[in-house]
Amino acid sequence: MDEKPEIYLDNGATTKVDVRVVEAMIPYFLKYYGNASSLHHKGAEARNALNDARQVIADRINADNDEIVFTSGGSESDNLAIRGTSHALKDKGNHIITTTIEHPAVLETYKQLGKEGFEVTVLNVDNDGMLDLDKLRSAIKDNTVLVSIMHANNEVGVVQDLEKIGEICAEKNIVFHSDCVQSLCKVPINVKQMNLSLAAFASHKLHGPKGVGALFVKRGTKLYRQIYGGSHELGLRAGTENIPGIVGFATAVSLWTDDDVERITSLRDKLMTGLLEINDTELNGSRESRLCNNVNISFNFIEGEGILLHLDKNGICASTGSACSSQSLDPSHVLLAINIPHSKAHGAIRFTLSRETKEEEVDYVLKVMPNIVNELRGLSPIKNNEDLAEAEKMKFDDHH
Amino acid sequence: MYIDEYSDKVKDHFFHPKHNGKLEDADGMGKVGNPKCGDVMELFIKVEDNKISEIKFQTFGCATAIASTDALCELAKGMTLEDAEKISKQDIVDYLGGMPAIKVHCSILGEEALREAIKDYRSKGKT
Structure with a gap:
């Protein structure tokens, strides 16, 4: 690689759209541009495409095609699921449960429902990021109506055991929702085996276009619509369907194979093992129950923003849990929830691989990373754990 | 902070710190x-004829903190202790060609460290 390479390892944020997806979408801009609600043949073309796409998503998760509602993406799906059921089941009970490591699309929605009078329980997870099932069991009360627990975590890649969680919810006859935005096509999802009532998906995390998502709604689930208007999408989501986007989403889903997941997993392991060979590094999140494309490592004694700038200078895109990289100046709530100390959360870097990640790209990261770490550690007054312990005794300034 | 928000001068001081x-x-x-807030800074000075003759730093912190401290050292070198004490965070921000408001606090620690170093020097009775 003579020129500065472009190595995109931030696929947890979003992915490059597969060229085959783009090709599948183009006719739905230029030729089959009808409105799926129209009576004429242009409408029928759009309607057919919509139904085919619905079937593709349904088949992938062992659902029926009348159980898929297309939305604008993961956040809308989570909002529809959580707000929609909570309000629909208000007469039955007002207690809703989730975890500390959810995506803001879930956590902020729960927070808002708290303000609207719902009783909210946010369960802690262990240091690996896994939910203790007994904790869930004992949190459930007579008035609990909804449990929302994400499948794969976007920051540390921890994959929860949805089948066991679903069993508990089914026993108690409670609606179970899961944010599956990161896991679709990467971890098998079977809504029947997992006893899911609701599950949120997004297209752009799996080489599909942005602005499209879906919500699985098990037949018979009581749900209030969040967007009022026409009777599109089973009457649950008004608005003219984004046919090109939906076709792109379904195409992207249909392209994923088990071989892809296997190949990404082995590249992930190479990257993870190689990076952990650098001194004073720690993997964040479970090693065993982990998304196939997620590596999240703390590089101790240095800070993530600086690492990201050096990576970017080398053409590598990644992300960090550091406070200084965020607009809020708070370190990642997920890293703090799994008890990573502040000083180590600041040095956490997330690399997320995709179907397009190549082995030589992983090799390149492994080549440049030790130099970056050495350079930044050279600037740091903290060289080892003793220095760190010493520095942590210093007065806690309020300059933040 | 987003990469396109860093001035060239901030990037230069971060990638190639002189001090x-x-x-x-x-x-x-x-x-x-304190590492808990993501910043720890050490600053060292040598003083000759009441002027800062040499100045060095080590920082555990974000890119802006590193760049700001390096810039501070650049400004302070050769100054009298009295003048060096007066360097403000705004002086550093101006010298670096500006930075988003949310990052200005990252340059505060450098000033504090410099004042501490001057205090340390004076407490040794060498004035």
Whole structure:
């Protein structure tokens, strides 16, 4: 690689759209541009495409095609699921449960429902990021109506055991929702085996276009619509369907194979093992129950923003849990929830691989990373754990 | 912070700091911050004729903190202690060609460390 390479390892944020997806979408801009609600043949073309796409998503998760509602993406799906059921089941009970490591699309929605009078329980997870099932069991009360627990975590890649969680919810006859935005096509999802009532998906995390998502709604689930208007999408989501986007989403889903997941997993392991060979590094999140494309490592004694700038200078895109990289100046709530100390959360870097990640790209990261770490550690007054312990005794300034 | 929000000068001081390191025979040393908030800074000075003749720093912190401290050292070198004490965070921000408001606090620690180092020097009775 003579020129500065472009190595995109931030696929947890979003992915490059597969060229085959783009090709599948183009006719739905230029030729089959009808409105799926129209009576004429242009409408029928759009309607057919919509139904085919619905079937593709349904088949992938062992659902029926009348159980898929297309939305604008993961956040809308989570909002529809959580707000929609909570309000629909208000007469039955007002207690809703989730975890500390959810995506803001879930956590902020729960927070808002708290303000609207719902009783909210946010369960802690262990240091690996896994939910203790007994904790869930004992949190459930007579008035609990909804449990929302994400499948794969976007920051540390921890994959929860949805089948066991679903069993508990089914026993108690409670609606179970899961944010599956990161896991679709990467971890098998079977809504029947997992006893899911609701599950949120997004297209752009799996080489599909942005602005499209879906919500699985098990037949018979009581749900209030969040967007009022026409009777599109089973009457649950008004608005003219984004046919090109939906076709792109379904195409992207249909392209994923088990071989892809296997190949990404082995590249992930190479990257993870190689990076952990650098001194004073720690993997964040479970090693065993982990998304196939997620590596999240703390590089101790240095800070993530600086690492990201050096990576970017080398053409590598990644992300960090550091406070200084965020607009809020708070370190990642997920890293703090799994008890990573502040000083180590600041040095956490997330690399997320995709179907397009190549082995030589992983090799390149492994080549440049030790130099970056050495350079930044050279600037740091903290060289080892003793220095760190010493520095942590210093007065806690309020300059933040 | 987004990469396109860094001025060229901030990037230059971050990637190529001129004053990084330790002075083993420093006349004054200041250490401030806490790793919990993501910043720890050590600043070393040598003083000749009431002027800062040498100045070095080490920072555990974000890119802006590193760049700001390096810039501070650049400004302070050769100054009298009285003038160096007066360097404000705004002086540093101006010297670096500005930075988003949310990052200005990252340059505060450098000033604090410098004042501590001067205090340390004076407390040794060498004035």
